[in-house]
Amino acid sequence: MIYKVPFVNFPEHYKRIKDEIDFAIKEVLLGGDYILRKHLKEFEENFAKFLGVKYAIGVGSGTDALYLSLKAAGINQGDEVITVAHTFVATIASIIHCGAKPILVDIGEDYNMDVEKVEEVITNKTKAIIPVHLNGRLCDMKRLMEIASKYNLIIIEDAAQALGASLDGVKAGTFGLTGCFSFYPAKILGGLGDGGMVVTNNKDVAEKILLLRDHGQKREIGEILCYGFNSRLDNLQAAVLNVKLKYVPKWIERRREIAKLYHQALSNITKLKLPPPPMNGRFYDVYQNYVIRAKRRDELVKHLMREGIEVLISWPKPLHKHEALGLSNFHLPMTEQISKEVVSLPIYPELSNNDVNFVIQAIQTFYK
Numbered sequence: 001m002i003y004k005v006p007f008v009n010f011p012e013h014y015k016r017i018k019d020e021i022d023f024a025i026k027e028v029l030l031g032g033d034y035i036l037r038k039h040l041k042e043f044e045e046n047f048a049k050f051l052g053v054k055y056a057i058g059v060g061s062g063t064d065a066l067y068l069s070l071k072a073a074g075i076n077q078g079d080e081v082i083t084v085a086h087t088f089v090a091t092i093a094s095i096i097h098c099g100a101k102p103i104l105v106d107i108g109e110d111y112n113m114d115v116e117k118v119e120e121v122i123t124n125k126t127k128a129i130i131p132v133h134l135n136g137r138l139c140d141m142k143r144l145m146e147i148a149s150k151y152n153l154i155i156i157e158d159a160a161q162a163l164g165a166s167l168d169g170v171k172a173g174t175f176g177l178t179g180c181f182s183f184y185p186a187k188i189l190g191g192l193g194d195g196g197m198v199v200t201n202n203k204d205v206a207e208k209i210l211l212l213r214d215h216g217q218k219r220e221i222g223e224i225l226c227y228g229f230n231s232r233l234d235n236l237q238a239a240v241l242n243v244k245l246k247y248v249p250k251w252i253e254r255r256r257e258i259a260k261l262y263h264q265a266l267s268n269i270t271k272l273k274l275p276p277p278p279m280n281g282r283f284y285d286v287y288q289n290y291v292i293r294a295k296r297r298d299e300l301v302k303h304l305m306r307e308g309i310e311v312l313i314s315w316p317k318p319l320h321k322h323e324a325l326g327l328s329n330f331h332l333p334m335t336e337q338i339s340k341e342v343v344s345l346p347i348y349p350e351l352s353n354n355d356v357n358f359v360i361q362a363i364q365t366f367y368k
């Protein structure tokens with residue numbers, strides 16, 4: 001089906017910077033630069049600069065960024081790692097693949113980990129916490145860092161949805177031992193396929209991830225220092241992402257403008273709960289998603305789809321309710337409640353004010 005307002009618009013996104021992208025691709029192809037070449041190095045340096053961290057290491061995906069971070073942090077069989085169920089399944093999968101046990105806590109009104117619930121699940125097996133900065137808003141990292149330091153726990157941030165977001169001026173991904181980013185095409189900085197990044201200020205961890213992503217090889221000395229994986233960010237992806245990175249601040253500003261338009265027009269509908277509008281307060285939100293909580297959600301979704309507006313539900317069934325995942329022992333009332341109410345509206349820089357108004361009017365009509 002062709003939507004009047006699609007949930008993402010990759011062709012339009014490409015067209016606006018086509019010449020630069022085409023030039024970058026051509027340069028890579030004509031140079032024969034595919035694996036671990038200069039474009040990757042350049043992109044890693046620029047990405048590190050963007051966040052103000054010492055090291056950025058390009059990997060195969062956001063999922064691998066999480067998994068390799070846990071590995072590099074020494075997470076192992078028998079360890080417990082605290083995270084949330086209201087996230088993409090990859091967050092939990094990365095814990096499972098280390099042989100560790102995910103411990104799930106509930107979320108708050110901000111869709112993020114309810115940090116006041118963390119202390120009660122800490123045991124002597126707890127090694128790490130993975131906060132997820134969902135929808136482009138930071139989790140309460142100030143409080144979480146206090147808890148982590150009190151119990152000597154490692155923080156690995158799932159910042160896949162929060163590139164450029166900050167709390168008290170500190171950027172997502174720079175609080176923890178590592179920060180993990182995704183370049184999945186629909187993310188704020190999206191590639192032409194899969195890709196991810198680990199950032200850290202810790203030299204040992206950076207070196208470990210460099211090894212793990214490339215078969216354990218230390219190429220400079222011709223030694224294999226451990227069993228690793230094949231999870232390198234493609235040089236071609238890096239070249240394209242490097243072109244896009246400089247537009248990220250502008251793209252975030254446009255996302256915030258759209259969030260403001262939604263907020264101004266929808267905040268008087270009592271059947272809806274909206275995310276906080278963009279403010280110049282402690283939180284700088286980047287609106288990877290614009291998620292509202294709606295009464296009669298499923299009817300609203302049908303109505304919008306019929307009007308030609310593509311919306312998304314993330315996620316209709318909480319992860320701990322998927323039997324095959326073996327997480328059914330967790331009881332998470334807010335996570336379960338929210339999964340019945342949330343719907344994500346289209347939000348991306350290429351969306352015009354007309355598109356936004358069209359979405360707004362369709363929602364207003366539904367609740368009239």
Ligand SMILES: *Cc1c(COP(=O)(O)O)cnc(C)c1O
Nearest residue numbers: 061062063088090160182183184
């Ligand atoms: C996208 C995403 C991931 C996974 O990233 P991939 O690059 O798709 O592997 C992990 N966590 C969250 C919260 C995400 O949104």
